[in-house]
Amino acid sequence: xxxxxxxxxxxxxxxxxxxxxxxxxxxxxxxxxxxxxxxxxxxxxxxxxxxxxxxxxxxxxxxxxxxxxxx
Amino acid sequence: xxxxxxxxxxxxxxxxxxxxxxxxxxxxxxxxxxxxxxxxxxxxxxxxxxxxxxxxxxxxxxxxxxxxxxxxxxxxxxxxxxxxxxxxxxxxxxxxxxxxxxxxxxxxxxxxxxxxxxxxxxxxxxxxxxxxxxxxxxxxxxxxxxxxxxxxxxxxxxxxxxxxxxxxxxxxxxxxxxxxxxxxxxxxxxxxxxxxxxxxxxxxxxxxxxxxxxxxxxxxxxxxxxxxxxxxxxxxxxxxxxxxxxxxxxxxxxxxxxxxxxxxxxxxxxxxxxxxxxxxxxxxxxxxxxxxxxxxxxxxxxxxxxxxxxxxxxxxxxxxxxxxxxxxxxxxxxxxxxxxxxxxxxxxxxxxxxxxxxxxxxxxxxxxxxxxxxxxxxxxxxxxxxxxxxxx
Numbered sequence: 209x210x211x212x213x214x215x216x217x218x219x220x221x222x223x224x225x226x227x228x229x230x231x232x233x234x235x236x237x238x239x240x241x242x243x244x245x246x247x248x249x250x251x252x253x254x255x256x257x258x259x260x261x262x263x264x265x266x267x268x269x270x271x272x273x274x275x276x277x278x279x
Numbered sequence: 280x281x282x283x284x285x286x287x288x289x290x291x292x293x294x295x296x297x298x299x300x301x302x303x304x305x306x307x308x309x310x311x312x313x314x315x316x317x318x319x320x321x322x323x324x325x326x327x328x329x330x331x332x333x334x335x336x337x338x339x340x341x342x343x344x345x346x347x348x349x350x351x352x353x354x355x356x357x358x359x360x361x362x363x364x365x366x367x368x369x370x371x372x373x374x375x376x377x378x379x380x381x382x383x384x385x386x387x388x389x390x391x392x393x394x395x396x397x398x399x400x401x402x403x404x405x406x407x408x409x410x411x412x413x414x415x416x417x418x419x420x421x422x423x424x425x426x427x428x429x430x431x432x433x434x435x436x437x438x439x440x441x442x443x444x445x446x447x448x449x450x451x452x453x454x455x456x457x458x459x460x461x462x463x464x465x466x467x468x469x470x471x472x473x474x475x476x477x478x479x480x481x482x483x484x485x486x487x488x489x490x491x492x493x494x495x496x497x498x499x500x501x502x503x504x505x506x507x508x509x510x511x512x513x514x515x516x517x518x519x520x521x522x523x524x525x526x527x528x529x530x531x532x533x534x535x536x537x538x539x540x541x542x543x544x545x546x547x548x549x550x551x552x553x554x555x556x557x558x559x560x561x562x563x564x565x566x567x568x569x570x571x572x573x574x575x576x577x578x579x580x581x582x583x584x585x586x587x588x589x590x591x592x593x594x595x596x597x598x599x600x601x602x603x604x605x606x607x608x609x610x611x612x613x614x615x616x617x618x619x620x621x622x623x624x625x626x627x628x629x630x631x632x633x634x635x636x637x638x639x640x641x642x643x644x645x646x647x648x649x650x651x652x653x654x655x656x657x658x659x660x661x662x663x664x665x666x667x668x669x670x671x
Contacts (some may be wrong), residue, residue: 210414210472215411215546229560239557242554244627260443263417
């Protein structure tokens with residue numbers, strides 16, 4: 209999942225939790241889901257390194273040729 | 280016969296002047312024509328603007344403020360018609376002069392902008408939001424230019440996670456727009472989070488690529504959010520107008536997509552803390568609620584017990600009183616009855632020596648019921664005697 213989506217889900221979970229209108233067992237499920245997302249995001253943020261690629265024409269259309277990887 | 284009104288020249292000229300001043304259609308207008316008789320005196324330009332049929336006397340005060348054309352040149356002048364009262368001459372006062380070529384370009388651009396605006400291409404309701412945490416960013420620009428270096432550097436300064444995909448294109452010259460349209464149509468299918476179209480500063484002619492109608496339409500039909508970063512801050516192209524976000528410069532475009540990884544980490548931590556405190560407070564709330572209910576049930580039960588115990592005690596008391604009353608009344612009745620019984624007891628009478636006579640089981644209370652030889656029974660208090668009547 210992209211960060212964009214993870215953060216969006218986190219925001220939604222938080223909003224539901226803080227709204228306080230859902231039953232406790234559902235809240236606990238949401239909380240577990242949210243915490244799992246937090247951990248996954250934090251891990252990804254620490255591990256993943258972005259790449260820089262040049263898009264080149266090929267028979268299959270555009271393909272990304274990596275030109276730099278950040279260390 | 281009406282008396283003829285005679286005016287002086289100044290009055291007439293002042294009136295003519297006021298008529299011209301009041302006529303709005305003759306102010307702030309643009310007129311195209313060819314220059315002739317151009318002369319410059321004391322910093323002011325005087326010339327005639329003409330077309331095939333007519334000519335117009337023109338002046339431009341402090342002409343160094345604008346473009347100075349030569350005789351025979353086609354221009355567009357912008358200004359107002361003015362009547363010079365003292366000299367009785369009409370002239371067009373030009374504030375700005377533009378060579379016709381450039382003027383026409385601006386004119387065509389304005390017309391195109393008007394048309395596309397009318398079609399709604401620049402409407403705010405079609406602007407897609409730029410995602411705040413993009414993972415894959417595509418940059419359409421010249422790969423060997425300074426622009427891509429600026430963009431990479433700016434993004435990486437804050438963010439080492441974003442993948443940057445570069446589509447190398449020609450960004451100026453004839454057909455540059457066609458190359459950019461091709462690139463846009465292909466990268467739009469690749470699900471990038473955002474596409475940046477970038478080009479560094481340049482002359483107005485260089486930037487005309489980014490005013491091409493077909494390119495503006497290609498940007499409009501893209502599904503991916505698009506940031507336009509063309510030229511410097513002061514250059515606004517139609518690409519800028521149609522894009523979902525206009526960055527003043529390529530560096531500004533990079534700033535827009537490069538979220539800070541540190542900030543994001545902090546935000547995620549904060550989310551975790553907020554979720555924890557939210558669930559904690561919910562559990563506490565439920566615990567408090569549960570305790571309140573238990574306490575209530577306990578106190579109600581106790582109350583009920585006390586109430587019932589009191590009721591039972593009251594019942595017992597009432598019962599006792601009732602029984603006592605009953606016993607008392609019964610006792611009194613017994614004594615009364617017993618006294619009456621004692622008083623009325625025939626045995627007591629019989630003990631005093633009275634007997635009673637019965638014949639055939641029936642008490643004989645009169646001598647008339649008896650005959651000689653009748654067998655009777657005599658009842659005493661301590662026995663029974665059989666006897667026979669001998670005389671009546």
